[in-house]
Amino acid sequence: MSASAPAAAPVVPPARLFTLAVLLALVAAVYVHTAGIDVTMGRFWVLGLGFGVVLQRTRLCFASAFRDVLLLGHARNLKGILVGMAVATVGFSALMTRQVPNTALGILPPEAHVLPIGLHTVVGALLFGFGMVIAGGCVSGSIYRMGEGYVASWVAFAGILGGLTAAAYTWNAWYDLAIAGAPQVWLPSLMGHGAAVVLTLILLGGLFLLASWWEHKNGMDLPEPAGRIAGAATFRGKVANGLKRVFVHGWPVLIGGALLGGLNVIAFMTARPWGFTGEVSRWGLTFMTSLGAGPGELAGVGSIPGCVLDPGSGEFLNPMLLLVTGMFAGSLFAAIAAGEFKIRIPKKQSRFVQSVAGGLIMGYGSGTAVGCTIGAFFSSVPSLGLNGWVWAVCLLAGAWLGTHALKRLP
Amino acid sequence: MSKPLDVRGEICPYPMMQTAQALKALAPSEHVLEVLTDHPPALDTIPAQAERLGFSARIEEAGASEWRLTLTRNDG
Numbered sequence: 504m505s506a507s508a509p510a511a512a513p514v515v516p517p518a519r520l521f522t523l524a525v526l527l528a529l530v531a532a533v534y535v536h537t538a539g540i541d542v543t544m545g546r547f548w549v550l551g552l553g554f555g556v557v558l559q560r561t562r563l564c565f566a567s568a569f570r571d572v573l574l575l576g577h578a579r580n581l582k583g584i585l586v587g588m589a590v591a592t593v594g595f596s597a598l599m600t601r602q603v604p605n606t607a608l609g610i611l612p613p614e615a616h617v618l619p620i621g622l623h624t625v626v627g628a629l630l631f632g633f634g635m636v637i638a639g640g641c642v643s644g645s646i647y648r649m650g651e652g653y654v655a656s657w658v659a660f661a662g663i664l665g666g667l668t669a670a671a672y673t674w675n676a677w678y679d680l681a682i683a684g685a686p687q688v689w690l691p692s693l694m695g696h697g698a699a700v701v702l703t704l705i706l707l708g709g710l711f712l713l714a715s716w717w718e719h720k721n722g723m724d725l726p727e728p729a730g731r732i733a734g735a736a737t738f739r740g741k742v743a744n745g746l747k748r749v750f751v752h753g754w755p756v757l758i759g760g761a762l763l764g765g766l767n768v769i770a771f772m773t774a775r776p777w778g779f780t781g782e783v784s785r786w787g788l789t790f791m792t793s794l795g796a797g798p799g800e801l802a803g804v805g806s807i808p809g810c811v812l813d814p815g816s817g818e819f820l821n822p823m824l825l826l827v828t829g830m831f832a833g834s835l836f837a838a839i840a841a842g843e844f845k846i847r848i849p850k851k852q853s854r855f856v857q858s859v860a861g862g863l864i865m866g867y868g869s870g871t872a873v874g875c876t877i878g879a880f881f882s883s884v885p886s887l888g889l890n891g892w893v894w895a896v897c898l899l900a901g902a903w904l905g906t907h908a909l910k911r912l913p
Numbered sequence: 914m915s916k917p918l919d920v921r922g923e924i925c926p927y928p929m930m931q932t933a934q935a936l937k938a939l940a941p942s943e944h945v946l947e948v949l950t951d952h953p954p955a956l957d958t959i960p961a962q963a964e965r966l967g968f969s970a971r972i973e974e975a976g977a978s979e980w981r982l983t984l985t986r987n988d989g
Contacts, residue, residue, distance in 0.1 A: 566925075575926070639927075845977060
C-alpha cells in the first residue's frame, strides 16, 4: 500500500494547513492582548508555546525518563534532560552571579529554585515518582499530551489539580513538621560560584556517561528518529524530507533537551525559571476560596521560592497562567502540524482510574514537596540548589515503586 | 504466519510493554507481529526493543496518527 503513495502529494494537507492558520491567528491574538497588558505576560506566552512545541517534537517526557531506565532499559529521555540541565546550569549561573556576586553573605538569588530540604521533599518526591508512572506522565508530560489529544492525560491533569488543591489543606501541618526548619542549601554559598557550576556539570556529565553505559549494557541504543527518513533523489524530495525532519518526525532528543534548557534560561532572564505546580494550585485554590471553602492562611508560602502553593490573591490573568496554557497551545500546534493529533481514548475503563489516581498522588506530592519534575528538578539543579538532587533520588525511588505497581496492573 | 496486536488508545508505556510481551509469547511457527499504534513515542522505542528480542521493524502510516509496525523475526 505504501509503495503506491504519490511522490507529489503535498507535504501538509490543505485542511491541516487551514487549522494551523486559524490556530496561529488565535495564538497571535492572545499575544497581542496579553503583551498589551503586561510585557512579561506576552513573553511568557511565547515561552510557553516554545516549551510546548519542543516537548511535543522531542516527546521529551520526564516520567518516561526515570521510568524507562528501569522498565525498558533505555535512557533516551534522561540524556536529553541531563543536556538541558547542563545548558541551564551555565545560563542560570551567569544570571545568579550578577544577582548575588558575594556568596559569603548568605543571600539567595530571589527567583532561583533553591528550596527547603526536609521530610516533605522525600515524601513528596516519592509520591510524585510513584504517581507519574501510574498516570503515564508527569505534570509537563500530561500537559503536552493533552495537546496531542490523549483523553487519559486530561483525566490525569484533573487528578493533579485535585491533588495540588488537597495539598493546601495539609500544608500547615507539613510546615510545622518539616518545612519551617528545613535548610535551603545553595551550593555557591558553600563553595563559590565557579566550583558549584563545575561540580554540577561534572555530576551531570558523569550521569550522562552512566546512562549511556546502561543503555549499551541493555542493548537499547535507540536510533535517532531522523534515521527513519529514506533518502530522496529529487530536490523537491530533499526539501520535503527537510521539512519532515522538523515538522513530522521527532527531533533528536539531545537537541530538544538543549533547547528546553535554553528556553529555561530565557524564562529566568525574563522573570523566573520554568515551573507549573504553583500556578495550577492557584486554579484549584481560587475555586475553593470562591466557594468559601478555602484552606485559609498557608504558613510561610510568601518566603519560599519556586512552585510553592499559591492561594491566589492577585490578578487571575498573570504570566504563569500564560506559561502553562501556552505550553498546551504549543503542543497542540506542533501535534497538528506533524499529523500526530488524535483524540485517543483508552479502551480499558481502568486506565481512567489509573490516570486520575496517579494524578492525585502526583499533585499532592508536588504540592507538599514544592514543585514537580520541572520546578523542583529541571529548574532546581541549574539553580545550584542541593534540593534538586535530593528530589531526583527520591523521585527515582518512587518511580521504581511505580514501575513495580505498573507491572502488576492488568 | 502473522499475528496482529492493536494497542491503539493505550496510555504510555503500555504500547511498548504489550508489544514486548506479545513478541516473547509468539509461537515458533509465528514469524511476524503486526502492531497497530497511535502512540508516537512507540515508533522510537518499539523497534529498539524488537531488535533486542531478535526482530526487525518496518514502520508505515496506517491512517491519521496511526502507524503499523511490522516486526519480523530475524531467523525466519
